[in-house]
Amino acid sequence: MPASGPGEPRGLPRGARLGVDVGKARIGLAGSDPDGLVATPVETVPRVLEVPAGADGAPAVTADVARIAAEVDERFAAVVYVGLPRHLSGAEGAATADARDFAARLAAVVAPVEVRLVDERMTTVTAHAQLRSAGRRTKTHRSVVDQAAAVIILQSALDVERSAGERAGELVEQRPPGA
Structure with missing residues (x-):
């Protein structure tokens, strides 16, 4: 395990x-530097909603999962934080189940890299507000709001790492395909 870097919380391995x-139509993707200091937007990935079964009966690897897995490899990522949308009350709904399913499919592909679920309440609302305050017209938000929300999700997780000295959120179980 590599030693911690200058801004790295003690005990956590270095790595982006x-x-x-995860949205219904698009997936926002953000990344950090290897020391986990700052989150920046990466891209918006089109969402694949139809998930066919693979030859072994497990869900097939869809283009959206494959694209994020490629980014994990390219950046030598240490962890992936997936936003978990909950109602303001904390209750879980259909979007929560969808995010959990996506995270499980991603975890199966990127193992042994950890995939963790983190609370994302209000991130899209906050992202829209930040884009408006930056002078961006509302009509142009669609192409970048998912990335902005991903930045908020990731930066919040990075802040938890620094303050608590441990990974944020809930670990997604890495099940072998077909399990």
Whole structure:
């Protein structure tokens, strides 16, 4: 395990982190530097909603999962944080189940890299507000709001890492395909 870097919380391995905002039509992707200090937007990935079964009966690897897995490899990511949308009350709904399913499929592909679920309440609302305050017209938000939400998800997780000295969120179980 590599030693911690200058800004790295003690005990956590060095390596980039990724933040993922799973939406119905698009997935926002953000990344950090190897020391996990600052989150920046990476791209918006089109969402694949139809998940066919693979030859072994497990869900097939869809283009959206494959693209994020490629980014994990390219950046030598240490962890991927996936936003978990909950209602303001904390209750889980259909979007929560969808994010959990996506995270499980991603975890199966990127293992042994950890995939963790982190609370993302209000991130899209905050992202829209930040884009407006930056002078961006509302009509142009669609192409970048998912990335902005992913940045908020990731930066929040990085802040938890620094303050608590441990990974944020809930670890997604890495099941072998077909399990």
